[in-house]
Amino acid sequence: MPFDFTPTELETWQQLLLDAARIVRVRWRQGDYGNAGGPRCAVGALREAAALIDEQGLFSDVYTCALLRFGDRLKGTIPKWNDTPGRTAEEVATAMEEAAMETAHV
Numbered sequence: 001m002p003f004d005f006t007p008t009e010l011e012t013w014q015q016l017l018l019d020a021a022r023i024v025r026v027r028w029r030q031g032d033y034g035n036a037g038g039p040r041c042a043v044g045a046l047r048e049a050a051a052l053i054d055e056q057g058l059f060s061d062v063y064t065c066a067l068l069r070f071g072d073r074l075k076g077t078i079p080k081w082n083d084t085p086g087r088t089a090e091e092v093a094t095a096m097e098e099a100a101m102e103t104a105h106v
Contacts, residue, residue: 004029010100011065012062013062013065013066013069013100014066014100014101015100016046016049016050016062016063016066016100017046017066017069017070017096017097017099017100018096018097018100019044019049019052020037020045020046020048020066020096021045021092021093021094021096021097021100022091022093023040023045023048023049024040024042024089024092024096025072025089025090025093026041027039027040028041028045028089028092029044030042030082030083031083032044033072036048036051041079041083042070042078042079042081042082042084042092042096043067043078043079043082045096046063046066046070047063047105050062050063050066064086066100069099069100069102070095070096070099072099073095073098073099074095075104
């Protein structure tokens with residue numbers, strides 16, 4: 001994995017993207033968001049990862065920031081990109097990691 005380390009200076013939205021990438025690598029799907037614990041698309045994985053930090057009251061801001069940063073990286077809509085025929089889980093996870101690390105100070 002290109003970003004298999006424990007960073008120390010990541011913003012919460014960056015960590016969210018890395019957490020979602022881990023979900024995608026293990027159980028990715030195309031066509032719909034999926035259910036927590038089951039296969040997830042890119043947006044579904046972000047939602048699931050964000051729910052884990054919801055106790056801090058950050059879900060909406062952190063999730064929105066991660067979603068926007070990932071969408072900016074793709075230069076398009078996440079669902080359309082995720083659902084492109086031939087797309088792989090590895091491509092999705094790597095793109096999430098790259099979006100997270102673009103501005104990381106580690």
